[in-house]
Amino acid sequence: MRMGSARRSRGLLAGLLAAVVATAGCFVGGVSGPSQGEEPAPRRSAAAPDPSVTRADGTTSIEEFADDVADAQAVAERYWAAQFRSSGQQFRPVRRIVPYQRAGEVSCGGQPLPRNNAVYCSQGDFIAYDVAWSVAAFRQVGDAFVFYLLGHEYAHGIQVRLGIRYDFTIQQELQADCMAGAYLGDSVRSRALTLGEGDLDEFREGLAAVGDDPDQPWFAEGAHGTAEQRTESFFRGYERSLSACDLG
Numbered sequence: 001m002r003m004g005s006a007r008r009s010r011g012l013l014a015g016l017l018a019a020v021v022a023t024a025g026c027f028v029g030g031v032s033g034p035s036q037g038e039e040p041a042p043r044r045s046a047a048a049p050d051p052s053v054t055r056a057d058g059t060t061s062i063e064e065f066a067d068d069v070a071d072a073q074a075v076a077e078r079y080w081a082a083q084f085r086s087s088g089q090q091f092r093p094v095r096r097i098v099p100y101q102r103a104g105e106v107s108c109g110g111q112p113l114p115r116n117n118a119v120y121c122s123q124g125d126f127i128a129y130d131v132a133w134s135v136a137a138f139r140q141v142g143d144a145f146v147f148y149l150l151g152h153e154y155a156h157g158i159q160v161r162l163g164i165r166y167d168f169t170i171q172q173e174l175q176a177d178c179m180a181g182a183y184l185g186d187s188v189r190s191r192a193l194t195l196g197e198g199d200l201d202e203f204r205e206g207l208a209a210v211g212d213d214p215d216q217p218w219f220a221e222g223a224h225g226t227a228e229q230r231t232e233s234f235f236r237g238y239e240r241s242l243s244a245c246d247l248g
């Protein structure tokens with residue numbers, strides 16, 4: 001792949017992303033319910049990522065963002081397909097990835113999805129994300145954030161496939177962060193992805209920005225975990241693979 005490079009500047013990014021994320025009801029959240037009316041996502045087949053390709057071109061174009069989303073989806077599909085295969089199970093990829101631009105343009109379980117959000121919708125088995133919000137985060141944090149975002153939402157789809165359902169959302173969310181870390185760490189180790197310089201910092205920066213407010217009770221519906229908890233879970237999976245994620 002192509003996980004970018006240290007091509008983007010840092011420093012000014014975290015504040016803006018934090019502001020953006022603070023308005024999100026449930027960033028990388030777990031809205032569930034039947035789907036309806038969503039647009040078909042532009043989708044690309046899971047072509048083998050070419051580790052020799054790098055894109056250290058300094059751009060943050062929409063096209064590049066779309067390419068990264070497609071790459072992240074392709075790598076996630078290949079990764080989870082291999083995991084399922086190795087345990088003798090059939091794998092069904094998440095049905096589609098649905099970008100949206102307006103509040104209510106896509107619904108999940110009869111609930112219109114708000115702006116500034118990304119979710120996995122279990123009823124429709126799709127991932128939906130606000131394009132403008134995701135592109136803003138991509139520009140602020142870097143391309144690694146896109147891989148994290150897709151990896152986290154994809155992990156919710158895997159949890160559903162595995163029948164994993166915790167009592168508290170924070171458990172579900174921190175496990176998804178761990179699984180996103182495992183998918184990325186394992187993909188780097190297998191050379192399905194190539195880390196660019198700065199990508200690990202981008203993960204840290206993105207995770208720091210998406211943590212819950214310190215005054216959010218851990219048991220609250222919709223709690224995802226503090227920045228520290230999310231970072232710890234992600235890197236536990238990244239370094240130690242799925243065995244660190246309590247998949248049972």
Ligand SMILES: [Zn+2]
Nearest residue numbers: 028029030173
């Ligand atoms: Zn989530």
